[in-house]
Amino acid sequence: MIKRIALIVLLALPFSLMAQEKFAYVNVQEIFQVMPELSDVEKTIADLNEEYKLELEKMYEEYYAKAKEFQDNLATMAETIKTRRQSEIVDLENRISTFQQTASQELQQKQMELVSVLR
16 A cells, blocks of 8 residues: 555656746836837826926016016115015915925826826
8 A cells, every 4th residue: 555655656746846837027117118108108297297397487487577676676666565576576486386396296196197097
């Protein structure tokens, strides 16, 4: 009986060695980079970024114009007008800062949204 079991084990051993599992390495990042849909996502993000950039440039132009006007007319301004113009400039600085933060967050959110659709 022991001889039969030993014989069966010895005969089955080569078959189990031949039935090895196969493993493969998959570089998901590389596959993801060659997807044609990724270029659409990148273009959408680039377009949105350009739109935000143009708006920010307009805001900066307005800021610099107001700051220059304030500096040029500072000596002749009444105190109440000076105070109001200063508050306008500070308000514009705050709006620019808020816009930059919001635009950055929206770009990241949009990119995550579009990329998650691909995965």
